[in-house]
Amino acid sequence: MEQRPSSLIFLAHLINPSLHRVLLDEVPLSERSAHEEFEQQYAEFYRQFVVKTMNTDSDRVSVVAIVLASAVEGVVHDAARRDQLGADDIKVELQRLIMAYLQS
Incomplete structure (x- = not known):
């Protein structure tokens, strides 16, 4: 069964949730932006x-992404x-948010 992108995003963040929380709270934004290649891959994924x-490649796609x-x-x-990365209800609601936005 194919995984939805929002599920993949949660899985990536669940690798080490405690470390992720620390990095979010402690690493300055300027330091996070040092990973230009990752940022480009991330943007291309979206x-x-x-x-x-x-089902389009219009000019709007870049902004939507x-x-x-x-x-x-x-x-x-x-x-x-909030230590809720594993919460299924958040995943479901995020999927709804994504699809509602993309279908609008």
Whole structure:
């Protein structure tokens, strides 16, 4: 069974939730931006997901991908801070949020 992107994002953050919480709270944003290659791959992942899901490669795709990535990141990071990354109800609601946005 194919995993949904939001499930994959949660899985990636669940590798070491305690470390993730510390990094979110302690590492300055300027230090996080030092990983340009990862950031590019991350942005491309979202862009391809939007293209596939919306079945288009219009000019809107880049902006939609940025907004979607920011929304997902906010939910996932907030869940990490509250030690709720494993909560199925949050995953389900995040999937609903993603699909509602992409179908609008």
